Amino acid sequence: MCSDYACPVSEASGSRAERKERTRRAILDATLELCEDAPLAALSLRQVAKQVGIVPTAFYRHFESIEQLGLALVEESFVSLRSMMRALRANATADFANLIDVSIATMVEHVREQEMHYAFIARERFAGPTAVRGAIDTNLVRFVDELATDLARIPVLTPWSTDDLRTLSDLIVTAFVALAERLLATSPGSSAERILTDAARTQVRMLIIGARQWNSSR
Amino acid sequence: MCSDYACPVSEASGSRAERKERTRRAILDATLELCEDAPLAALSLRQVAKQVGIVPTAFYRHFESIEQLGLALVEESFVSLRSMMRALRANATADFANLIDVSIATMVEHVREQEMHYAFIARERFAGPTAVRGAIDTNLVRFVDELATDLARIPVLTPWSTDDLRTLSDLIVTAFVALAERLLATSPGSSAERILTDAARTQVRMLIIGARQWNSSR
DNA sequence: AATTCGGGTGTACATCCGTACACCCAAAGA
DNA sequence: TCTTTGGGTGTACGGATGTACACCCGAATT
Numbered sequence: 001m002c003s004d005y006a007c008p009v010s011e012a013s014g015s016r017a018e019r020k021e022r023t024r025r026a027i028l029d030a031t032l033e034l035c036e037d038a039p040l041a042a043l044s045l046r047q048v049a050k051q052v053g054i055v056p057t058a059f060y061r062h063f064e065s066i067e068q069l070g071l072a073l074v075e076e077s078f079v080s081l082r083s084m085m086r087a088l089r090a091n092a093t094a095d096f097a098n099l100i101d102v103s104i105a106t107m108v109e110h111v112r113e114q115e116m117h118y119a120f121i122a123r124e125r126f127a128g129p130t131a132v133r134g135a136i137d138t139n140l141v142r143f144v145d146e147l148a149t150d151l152a153r154i155p156v157l158t159p160w161s162t163d164d165l166r167t168l169s170d171l172i173v174t175a176f177v178a179l180a181e182r183l184l185a186t187s188p189g190s191s192a193e194r195i196l197t198d199a200a201r202t203q204v205r206m207l208i209i210g211a212r213q214w215n216s217s218r
Numbered sequence: 219m220c221s222d223y224a225c226p227v228s229e230a231s232g233s234r235a236e237r238k239e240r241t242r243r244a245i246l247d248a249t250l251e252l253c254e255d256a257p258l259a260a261l262s263l264r265q266v267a268k269q270v271g272i273v274p275t276a277f278y279r280h281f282e283s284i285e286q287l288g289l290a291l292v293e294e295s296f297v298s299l300r301s302m303m304r305a306l307r308a309n310a311t312a313d314f315a316n317l318i319d320v321s322i323a324t325m326v327e328h329v330r331e332q333e334m335h336y337a338f339i340a341r342e343r344f345a346g347p348t349a350v351r352g353a354i355d356t357n358l359v360r361f362v363d364e365l366a367t368d369l370a371r372i373p374v375l376t377p378w379s380t381d382d383l384r385t386l387s388d389l390i391v392t393a394f395v396a397l398a399e400r401l402l403a404t405s406p407g408s409s410a411e412r413i414l415t416d417a418a419r420t421q422v423r424m425l426i427i428g429a430r431q432w433n434s435s436r
Numbered sequence: 437a438a439t440t441c442g443g444g445t446g447t448a449c450a451t452c453c454g455t456a457c458a459c460c461c462a463a464a465g466a
Numbered sequence: 467t468c469t470t471t472g473g474g475t476g477t478a479c480g481g482a483t484g485t486a487c488a489c490c491c492g493a494a495t496t
């Protein structure tokens with residue numbers, strides 16, 4: 001019985017596997033919501049279960065601990081981040097100046113669509129359980145590497161060393177991570193958001209100009 | 219009585235004010251240590267009291283809540299950060315290339331001296347209670363502004379607009395914050411630390427080069 | 437048709453949590 | 467000297483927490 005509040009996973013239809021998957025999703029979503037107020041380490045299994053609408057012990061049918069739940073959320077978050085990168089590559093044209101605006105706009109759009117995932121990553125990157133921090137770091141490193149190979153295809157950068165490409169990629173990712181973190185603190189379409197994206201555009205331009213000169217100046 | 223473990227605040231000497239101050243310090247230090255494993259929001263008042271060696275209710279003689287304790291730690295952390303900036307300004311010479319190396323070396327040194335403070339800030343910046351996050355943000359904004367006025371005194375940058383100076387300052391601070399966060403994950407003097415600082419040096423150089431060109435290219 | 441499987445339930449318990457309350461006693465103040 | 471002050475103590479409470487255990491019952495398997 002659903003006790004005294006709304007029970008989001010009430011529907012009893014579907015096969016056993018379908019129902020299990022639905023409950024799993026409900027746990028992931030409930031955790032993301034609860035994580036808007038407090039870090040993962042401050043969540044209790046009972047809070048999560050209550051939010052989902054299941055009894056505490058039922059939690060263990062899906063995850064062996066809150067930490068494992070966290071790892072699942074990390075993987076899920078980066079799946080959506082990679083989908084953003086795919087979208088970005090699809091929209092990328094040879095037009096250089098436009099590329100910056102398109103990148104930032106795509107970024108803003110995806111952060112808005114996946115606010116809770118981005119907030120979760122930002123929050124747990126340094127505050128999460130060791131395993132969660134490690135998983136985030138691994139994914140971030142992979143992301144920097146992927147961007148570096150993308151950058152290598154840009155004409156101006158083809159003569160660059162692998163190390164320099166990675167360093168530049170790292171700088172760009174750092175700036176975009178900072179942008180994402182700040183976007184989360186502004187409301188969509190607000191003037192604060194506009195100021196933020198304008199500043200980000202300026203910053204990326206500065207970086208590009210620096211990169212352009214880099215090769216000849218070393 | 220000091221129950222069954224080491225009691226760091228046992229000395230009963232000094233005036234009333236001195237003893238109170240000593241206990242307060244012990245609470246701050248104990249919290250910093252406990253925060254190496256878990257975010258502030260996951261700490262209990264009882265854990266802190268136990269670590270200090272006082273009874274739980276005695277905590278309230280010094281702070282009205284864990285959140286207020288957090289605010290005190292934020293202020294303390296930024297005091298040490300500002301002392302780093304002062305040291306940096308003192309060491310700064312007109313020699314431009316050298317300035318970068320000196321800045322990074324000073325940064326590394328101070329992060330090593332205050333590891334727990336920096337780790338605390340990194341952890342609570344996004345995961346802390348609302349008031350703590352706000353305090354960190356305010357201090358960080360102030361920091362960016364201070365750097366911007368410093369930058370304004372550099373000959374190449376004097377003709378820049380206030381907005382552009384702030385944007386550049388922001389980019390630099392973001393890069394240094396990222397450097398500090400990563401330093402915390404490496405051991406002092408390790409090759410990983412060396413790789414990190416080398417990359418940071420390259421990044422700042424790229425930024426400077428970009429900044430140099432910026433004025434003429436706008 | 438009979439059996440197994442497995443997601444979900446309810447009860448129970450030891451432990452930890454924040455905090456209210458009454459108290460202690462040395463330093464500070466009169 | 468007597469009184470006040472204030473940091474620290476110990477007990478006590480209702481409530482939350484993780485998890486062990488026995489159970490339920492419909493879907494899946496045989």
